[in-house]
Structure formats: C-alpha cells, structure tokens
Amino acid sequence: MSLTGKTAVITGSNSGIGLGVARELAKAGINVVLNSYTDNAEDHALAAEIAAQTGVTARYIQADMSKGEDCRRLIADAGACDILVNNAGIQHVAPLEEFPGSKWDAIIAINLSSAFHTTAAAITGMRANGWGRIINIASAHGLTASPYKSAYVAAKHGVVGLTKTIGLETAQEPITCNAICPGYVLTPLVEAQIPDTMKEYDMTREEVIKNVMLKRQPSKEFATTEQLGGTALYLCSDAAAQVTGTTISVDGGWTAL
Numbered sequence: 743m744s745l746t747g748k749t750a751v752i753t754g755s756n757s758g759i760g761l762g763v764a765r766e767l768a769k770a771g772i773n774v775v776l777n778s779y780t781d782n783a784e785d786h787a788l789a790a791e792i793a794a795q796t797g798v799t800a801r802y803i804q805a806d807m808s809k810g811e812d813c814r815r816l817i818a819d820a821g822a823c824d825i826l827v828n829n830a831g832i833q834h835v836a837p838l839e840e841f842p843g844s845k846w847d848a849i850i851a852i853n854l855s856s857a858f859h860t861t862a863a864a865i866t867g868m869r870a871n872g873w874g875r876i877i878n879i880a881s882a883h884g885l886t887a888s889p890y891k892s893a894y895v896a897a898k899h900g901v902v903g904l905t906k907t908i909g910l911e912t913a914q915e916p917i918t919c920n921a922i923c924p925g926y927v928l929t930p931l932v933e934a935q936i937p938d939t940m941k942e943y944d945m946t947r948e949e950v951i952k953n954v955m956l957k958r959q960p961s962k963e964f965a966t967t968e969q970l971g972g973t974a975l976y977l978c979s980d981a982a983a984q985v986t987g988t989t990i991s992v993d994g995g996w997t998a999l
C-alpha cells in the first residue's frame with residue numbers, strides 16, 4: 743500500500759515529538775495536518791515550511807485536545823484521516839497529596855481522553871476507506887511508574903489499555919492501532935521539568951540529565967524525534983500490517999531493566 747497521498751492528523755504537533763513525527767511522515771509523501779490549542783502565525787508557518795520542504799499538503803488546525811468536542815472537530819475539519827497520531831500531552835510533577843485536582847483533570851483529558859475522542863471520530867472514515875493506522879504516543883510511563891507523576895503514569899497506562907482495546911475492535915479489518923512508548927526525548931516537555939528537578943534534588947542541569955532523567959535509560963542517550971517519526975512510519979508500512987494492539991518501546995532499554 744503506497745503511503746503517498748494519504749493524510750495523517752497528528753495532535754499536539756507544533757513542537758517536540760509530534761512535529762518530528764509530522765516531518766518524517768511528510769518526507770514519505772504523506773499529507774499532514776498539524777495541531778495544537780494555539781492559533782499563532784508561527785503554527786501556520788510550520789505547516790507551510792513542511793509543505794515547501796517536502797511537496798506534500800500540510801495544514802495547521804487549531805483544536806484544544808482537553809475538550810472532547812474540539813477533538814472530534816479536528817477530525818471533521820481535516821477532511822481525511824488515514825493515519826491518526828495521538829500525541830498531544832502535558833506533564834505535571836508533584837507528590838500525590840499536593841497534586842492539584844485541576845492538573846489531574848487536564849492530564850487525563852489531554853493525554854488520555856483526547857485519544858478516545860479523535861479515534862472514535864476517525865474510525866468510521868478509516869472503515870469506509872478500507873485502511874487506517876492509529877498510533878498513540880504513550881510512554882515508558884505507560885509500562886512502568888515513577889514517583890510524583892501520578893496523573894501522567896495513570897493516563898499513559900490508560901493509553902496502552904485503550905490501544906489494546908482498539909486493536910481488538912479492528913483486528914479483522916485493515917486498520918491497526920499501536921502505542922509507541924518513548925523513554926526520555928529532549929523536547930520542551932522534558933526541558934520544562936529540569937528546573938523543578940534541579941531544585942528538588944539540589945543538582946545542576948547536567949546532574950539532573952545524567953543522574954535523574956537518563957538514570958533509567960541504559961543507553962544513556964535521549965531518543966530523538968526523528969527516531970520516533972521513523973517508528974511511526976514503520977507502523978504505517980505494509981511490514982506492520984499484523985502489528986496491532988501492542989506497544990513498541992523506543993527507550994534505550996529502560997523497560998528491559
């Protein structure tokens with residue numbers, strides 16, 4: 743199945759892993775729809791830049807993934823959604839008793855419930871077209887836990903469960919659903935955790951990267967957004983047609999420990 747001319751909708755893709763995935767899919771000739779909750783000139787410029795670099799059609803659609811109706815509108819406004827990459831995510835780090843309820847709700851909505859709404863909206867079109875790929879960006883924290891990340895770990899374990907269920911519901915159709923579980927990738931989401939962790943452990947930036955973040959990543963290297971884009975592209979390929987309802991770790995060995 744040629745991927746040229748197919749359309750991928752990537753949630754939360756004006757930054758980090760989502761943008762990296764969009765760039766790699768566009769390089770393979772796949773039209774891309776970028777998304778975030780903002781509607782700035784730079785957001786649209788990113789789409790224009792990808793289109794100019796690769797020759798695909800690239801658009802930016804504003805939609806807030808914390809709201810179910812916006813998730814469903816994103817899919818409707820995209821017009822086509824052969825490949826859905828549920829990537830939007832946020833993080834908050836705090837002990838359970840200090841964890842703000844509003845942060846818990848936002849993380850569950852953006853990191854987990856959005857994937858339910860977008861997939862529910864996209865699956866009818868995939869069935870009608872006789873082909874579809876659903877790729878959820880979960881995390882090593884979808885398979886293991888760390889202290890102080892209760893909402894994130896709960897949401898990512900939820901994403902892995904949702905992935906298995908969608909994989910089963912589409913098992914006899916040419917549609918697959920899988921989760922990619924990255925270890926640490928140096929994106930703005932991870933950058934934002936460094937100052938608090940420096941304070942928490944009284945460490946320098948370098949010490950936080952080496953002794954806290956990459957402590958559990960045996961390769962001692964960050965995974966890259968290009969590597970995650972390549973993994974997403976593999977899941978779109980014919981070689982992955984029988985890969986469904988499962989997880990692929992891109993974590994430098996984290997979950998082997």
Ligand code: NAD
Pocket residue numbers: 753754755756757758759760777778779805806807808829830831832852853879880881882923924925926927928929930931932
């Ligand atoms: P990032 O902060 O660079 O990107 C997050 C994206 O989500 C941004 O584009 C942001 O605008 C978007 N977003 C946030 N709230 C949104 C909302 N309400 N509506 C729409 N979009 C919204 O972070 P990242 O590291 O690239 O994270 C991307 C995904 O990868 C997340 O789901 C994250 O949990 C996951 N992940 C990241 C790492 C890592 O080490 N960076 C590891 C494992 C999993």
